[in-house]
Amino acid sequence: KAGVTQTPRYLIKTRGQQVTLSCSPISGHRSVSWYQQTPGQGLQFLFEYFSETQRNKGNFPGRFSGRQFSNSRSEMNVSTLELGDSALYLCASSKGMSGETQYFGPGTRLLVL
Amino acid sequence: AQTVTQSQPEMSVQEAETVTLSCTYDTSESDYYLFWYKQPPSRQMILVIRQEAYKQQNATENRFSVNFQKAAKSFSLKISDSQLGDAAMYFCAYRSELWTGTASKLTFGTGTRLQVTL
16 A cells, blocks of 8 residues: 655745645545754644645644545645745545544655755 | 643654653543654544553553553553654643533643664
8 A cells, every 4th residue: 555645855945925834644544744853943733624624733833724526536735835844745644533543655855946 | 621742852862762751731630531642743633542540550552551540640651662663753632521511622742762772
């Protein structure tokens, strides 16, 4: 069974631009979660989608948004990029039931100049 | 809110030796799940082991085992017969048994960087 895939793997943007990251979960998984990883803040939860609905949201500004499609693929969007948005963005999928293990993709490394 | 603490920023172990990574957590919940993830230089987060809080038996996966002390809220990872490929950042993570509200997210510790020497 194929793992979680994320595209693109690397991205360079400039301040003020917007970016869209994509995540394809493991087949059969209906929940997709997004995390931001930075050296200063560590791993922080962004949001979770289950069956096309946002079920959970972390403490991030409204510039960070996401969505999930009927095939469970998810996208996250960051508008008006700031230097501090430079990070590794990790996507994780699970079946979506209580306590299910989350399996991670390889991440998208975003650099904002 | 739950918190996870890893007090060892770095650890070193010789090949073939055993090392234990520490993790403590704080929660008011009685049912939850604990995980150890490994993040090698590739940055891919890989599940190492998982423990259900309602299980008294400590989880094991080949050379990896945990010491789960629920009352002490402690969850350490023991790596036996360490190999060069074990070198990575190790993260302890907590997940509530609930899956409503903010409960379904993973809460991570700050990580422990493990070096494996010859």
